[in-house]
Amino acid sequence: MKTLVIGCGAIGSLITGILSQKGFEVDLACKNADQAERLAIDGLIFKIKNRRYIQFVNAFHGAKATPGNYDYVLLATKSFEIEQPVNDVLAKLSPQGLIISLQDGYCEQIIARVAGSDRVVGAMVGWGATMLNDGMSEMSSKGDMFIGKLDGSDDPRLDNLQYMLNHIVPTSIVRNINEQKYSKLIINSCVTTLGAITGLKVGALITDKKLRNTFIQIIKEALLVADLLKIEIPDYAGRLNYYRLIRGHSLFHRVRKHLKIRLFGFRFRKVKSSGLQSLERGEATETDFLNGYIVQRAKELGIETPVNQRLVSLVHEIEKGQRKITPQNLNDPLFGVR
Secondary structure: OEEEEEOOOHHHHHHHHHHHHOOOEEEEEEOOHHHHHHHHHHOEEEEEOOEEEEEOOEEEEOHHHOOOOEEEEEEOOOHHHOHHHHHHHHHHEEEEEEEEEOOOOOOHHHHHHHHOHHHEEEEEEOOEEEEOOOOOEEEEEOOOEEEEEOOOOOOOHHHHHHHHHOOOOOEEEOOOHHHHHHHHHHHHHHHHHHHHHHOOOHHHHOOOHHHHHHHHHHHHHHHHHHHHOOOOOOOEOOOEOHHHHHOOOOHHHHHHHHHHHHHHHHOOOOOOOHHHHHHHOOOOOOHHHOHHHHHHHHHHHOOOOHHHHHHHHHHHHHHOOOOOOOHHHHHOOOOOOO
16 A cells, blocks of 8 residues: 655644654645655654654655655645645556545545546545644544545545554544545634634634533534535544534523533543644635635525635635734624523
8 A cells, every 4th residue: 555645734743753654655735846845854843632743755845746656645744735736746647546525615526637536535524634833733623534535435545544544543444535525624714714713723723612502503503504415524533413413492402502612622621723834934824715615605505604705704714814813703783692
């Protein structure tokens, strides 16, 4: 199993480091030539459970520079950066090679237009990673992974992929990968975006009542879109049932909702929003592929999703330097309504 990871962010670095450490043949393609050279010389540094590792890896500047003949290409770039790497890696795939989309948004169809749907595998990454200031990537929360073909079909090529990914976290092959990704998209539309505009980690987000109410607003709008699209959303991480979460309006139900959010979010309390990490580096976020996806599908269906739409606008204002990252960004009366 010869594997290429494209993308040197927190997820891509951790996957490369762990798999290389476990003895798998893994190459890493970086967007930046200096980064590729540094990794090849100094090694890849990552952290799991407070233990620090240095793993020497085969790092290259871009997919075109890699040796090729890959059975698996794990695409760990930003959602808005996927098209060029996919074009670059097509000639590097083995005849039966697969491209696995690790992005949180729906990028599989973009990849399929370039590579063909038979070569695309969707993945739902249920664990968290953070890139620390010293260039070290840290696994900031435990979790699992789901992988599957877009049409829900069986594919024997997924068996070896599952075996390999099980060395990182428990990985399951599922028929409903599109629904699993929508489930992850909902939680990311809460955590990633609210973390980006407030500057808070998950632990701080879930302790604020107004922010928890905003979580619920985001989820309600996302489920409305899913209902009209006739998508049945599975529990996220096997523990968070969105339908039960938003059910009921009594005092008992309100207390239960907030308690559930706090309990569920506690395991991710150390996670720093990937959107916030991007903004701090002066880079664009993936909000258009998260809350923006909900907004776009809602427009196609002829309905309004005002909370998600306003969140997208706030993130873009921060990206343009028109607004600062601060919890005060949620002072808009639109947010936090019970």
